[in-house]
Amino acid sequence: xxxxxxxxxxxxxxxAYVNAITEGVREVLLEQPDAFxxxxxxxxxxxxxxxxxxxxxQFGPERVIDTPIxxxxxxxxxxxxxxxxxxxxxxxxxxxxxxxxxxxxxxxMAKMRYxxxxxxxxxxxxxxxxxxxxxxxxxxxQSLEAWLTHLPGLKVVAPATPYDAKGLIISACRxxxxxxxxxxxxxxxxxxxxxxxxxxxxxxxxNVIREGTNLTIIAFSRMVHExxxxxxxxxxxxxxxxxxxxxxxxPLDTDTIVASVKKTHRAxxxxxxxxFGGFGGELAAQIQxxxxxYLDAPIxxxxxxxxxxxxxxxLEQSYMPNAKRIVAETRxxxxx
Amino acid sequence: MTIQATDAVLLDMHERMVRIRIFxxxxxxxxxxxxxxxxxxxxxxxxxxxxxxxxxxxxxxHITSTHRGHGHVVAKGGAFKExxxxxxxxxxxxxxxxxxxxxICNMEIxxxxxxxxxxGGIPIAMGAAFAKKYRKTQxxxxxxxxxxxSNEGSFHEAANMAALYKLPLILVxxxxxxxxYTRQDAHQAIVDVADRAAGYGMPGVVVDGMDAIxxxxxxxxxxxxxxxxxxxxLLECKTYRYYDHVGVRGMGLSYRTDEEVEHWKQRDPITxxxxxxxxxxxxxxxxxxxxxxxxxxxxxxxxxxxxxSPLPDPSELLDDVxxxxx
Numbered sequence: 091x092x093x094x095x096x097x098x099x100x101x102x103x104x105x106a107y108v109n110a111i112t113e114g115v116r117e118v119l120l121e122q123p124d125a126f127x128x129x130x131x132x133x134x135x136x137x138x139x140x141x142x143x144x145x146x147x148q149f150g151p152e153r154v155i156d157t158p159i160x161x162x163x164x165x166x167x168x169x170x171x172x173x174x175x176x177x178x179x180x181x182x183x184x185x186x187x188x189x190x191x192x193x194x195x196x197x198x199m200a201k202m203r204y205x206x207x208x209x210x211x212x213x214x215x216x217x218x219x220x221x222x223x224x225x226x227x228x229x230x231x232q233s234l235e236a237w238l239t240h241l242p243g244l245k246v247v248a249p250a251t252p253y254d255a256k257g258l259i260i261s262a263c264r265x266x267x268x269x270x271x272x273x274x275x276x277x278x279x280x281x282x283x284x285x286x287x288x289x290x291x292x293x294x295x296x297n298v299i300r301e302g303t304n305l306t307i308i309a310f311s312r313m314v315h316e317x318x319x320x321x322x323x324x325x326x327x328x329x330x331x332x333x334x335x336x337x338x339x340x341p342l343d344t345d346t347i348v349a350s351v352k353k354t355h356r357a358x359x360x361x362x363x364x365x366f367g368g369f370g371g372e373l374a375a376q377i378q379x380x381x382x383x384y385l386d387a388p389i390x391x392x393x394x395x396x397x398x399x400x401x402x403x404x405l406e407q408s409y410m411p412n413a414k415r416i417v418a419e420t421r422x423x424x425x426x
Numbered sequence: 427m428t429i430q431a432t433d434a435v436l437l438d439m440h441e442r443m444v445r446i447r448i449f450x451x452x453x454x455x456x457x458x459x460x461x462x463x464x465x466x467x468x469x470x471x472x473x474x475x476x477x478x479x480x481x482x483x484x485x486x487x488h489i490t491s492t493h494r495g496h497g498h499v500v501a502k503g504g505a506f507k508e509x510x511x512x513x514x515x516x517x518x519x520x521x522x523x524x525x526x527x528x529x530i531c532n533m534e535i536x537x538x539x540x541x542x543x544x545x546g547g548i549p550i551a552m553g554a555a556f557a558k559k560y561r562k563t564q565x566x567x568x569x570x571x572x573x574x575x576s577n578e579g580s581f582h583e584a585a586n587m588a589a590l591y592k593l594p595l596i597l598v599x600x601x602x603x604x605x606x607y608t609r610q611d612a613h614q615a616i617v618d619v620a621d622r623a624a625g626y627g628m629p630g631v632v633v634d635g636m637d638a639i640x641x642x643x644x645x646x647x648x649x650x651x652x653x654x655x656x657x658x659x660l661l662e663c664k665t666y667r668y669y670d671h672v673g674v675r676g677m678g679l680s681y682r683t684d685e686e687v688e689h690w691k692q693r694d695p696i697t698x699x700x701x702x703x704x705x706x707x708x709x710x711x712x713x714x715x716x717x718x719x720x721x722x723x724x725x726x727x728x729x730x731x732x733x734x735s736p737l738p739d740p741s742e743l744l745d746d747v748x749x750x751x752x
Contacts, residue, residue: 126560152560158590163583166549170567171557173538173550174488193580197543198550205529206539207521208746242747266749 105284107277110252111141111217114259115179117288119149122177125263128155128167129181129217138183139219139278161187165194165216172214172268173202179263182218185272186232199268200243215262216270220248221312221362222410223276228398231406233311233363238270239340239372245293246340248272250314252282254337257291265293274312296343298350302332305420306350308373309360310336317360319413320420327417327426331358339369347373348380355386358420362411365393390423392416429646431639433708435481439638440703442477443696444721446470446497449506452725453496453513454674462513466527469497471668474695475600476501478641479568479661482649488536488554489568490547492600493528494667495540498570503535506728516735523738524746544605545571545578548597552584555595555658566594566652574605576619582626585660589626594652596645599662600635606671607681623660635663636695639702666690 105113118125127133127142133156136143146154157164161182168180182188188195195216202210222231238246245267249255255273262269299314300321309317314335321331332350336343351357357377359370374389392411400406431439450468457466469476472494480501483489491498499509504520512519512530519525520532531539538554541547551569558565575581576599588595599619603610616622623630629651633644641663648659668687669676677684703709709717 124561158583158586160583160587162580163549163552163587166580166584167553167556167587170488170490170538170550170553170555171560172553173533174554174557174567176557176560178553193543193546194549198541198546202539203749204746205521205525206531206533207519207524208749209521209531209533210538211749245748266751 103284103286104281105252107252107255107280107282108139108141110256110284111259111273112143112145113284114256115142116145116148117260118179118263119145119153121288122263124175125177125179126153126155127179127181128157129164130157130159130183132156132181137181139275161190162194165191165199168214168216169194169199169202169212172212173210177213177263178215180214180216182216184230185218185220185234186229188234188237192237195238195244196241200241204243211266212268213266214268215259216268217259218270218272219275220272221274221276222399222406225401225403225406227401231399233361235272235339236363236367236369239369243268244340245269245338246272247293247338248311249337250277250311250335252280252284254291254297256284257289258293258337260288261290261293264290269293272311277312280315291337294338294341294343296346297335297337298332298346299335300331300333302330302354304354305329305331305356305358306334306347306354307331307358307360307416308334308336308347310339311362313360313362313411316411316413317416320416323413323417324420327421329420329424329426344376344380347377351377351381352384355384356424357385358390358392358416358423360392360411360416363393364396365391366396368393387423390419392419428643429650431642435642436639436699436703436708438481439477439642440699440709441717442480442501443473443638443699444717446473446476446500447696448718448721448725449500449509450496452729453510454669456513456729457673463515464526465672466513467494467672468669468674469494469667471690471695472600472602472635472665473497474638474641474699475598475635475663475665476570478638479596479598479645481642482645483536483566483568485535487566487568488538488551489570490538490551490554491540491570492547492572492575493540493542493544494572495530496527498540499530499532499537502532502537504532504537506724507731508532510728510732511735514732514735515737516732517738518731518735522742545575545580547571548575548580548584552588552593552595555588555593556591558594559591564653566596566649568596568598570598570600572605573599573601573603573610573619574608574613576622577605577614585622585626585628585658588658589628592655592657594655595658596648596652597658597660598645599660600665601662602665602667604667604671604681609681618662620660620662628658628660630660630662632662632664635665636690636693636698638695638699
């Protein structure tokens with residue numbers, strides 16, 4: 091567990107997810123003179139989510155830069171600046187806005203190094219916000235990680251905890267590849283232990299956040315917490331669930347997943363994104379390829395139904411995957 | 427203040443233009459003879475633009491290019507051998523055979539790639555210009571694009587941001603009259619793309635893109651402005667491509683008349699510059715012939731090099747998808 095790495099004194103310091111993001115970015119700006127933050131309302135407003143607050147005052151307008159509402163331009167700025175010696179941190183306010191800059195992301199950023207025969211290096215980090223739960227409706231609530239994980243050349247991480255948010259942001263910004271850090275808006279107030287100073291959470295390493303014996307629940311981002319709740323509830327039904335927080339989707343820590351499934355013989359995959367065509371399909375395929383003989387039950391998947399994210403709280407609550415659904419789906423799968 | 431081209435500059439531009447013309451003529455033959463895979467978009471007719479702009483740039487000034495990008499690589503100082511090898515998809519190519527014609531690049535001379543997406547390079551050049559300003563250099567970035575790309579959102583977003591941040595960027599619109607096979611009057615309601623500069627608060631300049639000296643003078647002003655920190659310029663060069671959108675053909679096509687092609691060829695940029703060089707006593711006709719011969723020979727040798735270069739080993743298929751720390 092990540093927390094186990096902390097010394098006792100540091101572990102006592104708790105920070106909200108939103109402030110852990112700020113700290114991660116601040117550490118990067120302190121250690122890397124070529125790093126700057128650019129995006130919509132990142133400077134004066136400190137981001138609409140508040141996670142850049144104080145950075146303008148500390149680092150000045152040359153390093154914390156408000157941009158026009160121009161996602162193609164912003165993403166291009168990040169690519170061009172990264173290819174020519176800077177280490178930009180680009181803020182894509184809502185992940186839903188990927189549609190406005192998908193050429194820059196998919197055709198330019200992800201492919202430039204390969205197309206150029208390895209002659210380009212793109213140390214650019216994109217912070218972006220995902221997830222439903224705030225009645226922001228269909229265009230401000232999506233979880234579109236599968237759009238990104240399908241693109242060779244990008245790294246994609248999705249922190250579930252404040253500790254991982256700070257550590258993954260630092261790792262992403264120290265990486266010489268384009269990295270998307272997918273944040274979660276409903277997790278902003280979530281508190282957890284966060285050490286002071288700079289530390290890395292390695293990209294490509296999953297975290298076995300709870301150990302168990304007869305079911306592996308694989309989740310990432312906010313669904314990790316729903317998975318943990320589900321694991322508690324499943325105890326009453328004789329299920330001792332292991333919970334894996336993927337943390338990194340690309341590269342994917344297949345070894346940790348497979349080792350766990352070989353031990354527990356059952357796998358339940360959970361993500362907030364629409365289930366059909368979601369990242370969970372890839373996970374299920376890999377598990378059956380690599381651990382087929384160890385499986386005692388079909389691989390389960392919990393995700394959102396095949397619809398846009400609805401507005402009304404009652405609809406949105408029934409749309410979003412949660413612990414209750416994970417428990418129900420697990421019981422159905424195992425027949426208990 | 428107009429920047430006058432010295433004799434040395436005229437000779438330099440001439441050399442670059444002839445190198446582009448010959449590189450492209452030979453590349454066209456290779457495509458027609460099935461020697462190279464894929465699609466080539468050739469730059470013949472537009473040589474004055476790349477050359478007139480590029481003589482102002484150093485290796486640390488960056489450019490982005492288009493699907494019609496060979497001319498920009500040559501004018502920026504790219505070597506025939508590595509370029510032809512790339513068109514052949516060979517291991518010695520600039521991109522080790524991974525990019526081909528539409529992604530040909532050379533980072534060492536500040537060439538941030540041809541680009542298969544129309545308008546795709548413009549925001550990237552703006553980002554390079556941003557980095558130059560951020561790092562407090564005197565360097566500039568130049569984005570080449572066509573009249574077709576001026577209708578893409580990427581152009582408008584990058585132009586606005588370049589003007590807003592006063593970036594050292596020169597937006598060079600090579601208006602060759604066509605977005606692929608669609609005539610300019612069928613794809614935009616304006617005649618001069620440079621008119622769009624006013625909407626972003628930057629100077630817009632129209633220049634005869636067949637006249638290398640005119641391009642040189644206008645680009646010189648734009649580059650000087652950018653180096654002084656006075657912000658971007660939209661420089662529109664009216665030009666024409668002799669060949670088809672893809673490949674060579676060029677005549678007998680339905681989207682333009684042969685008369686139109688002939689009309690533009692009457693003002694061939696290389697012929698016009700050569701007349702001037704002879705008039706001014708800078709070159710003789712014989713010397714010009716020798717320059718063409720020398721460059722043609724360079725091209726032939728480079729093609730032989732490309733022919734002999736090995737194909738990339740399939741074991742290298744997955745190299746360079748990611749940067750791996752050594």
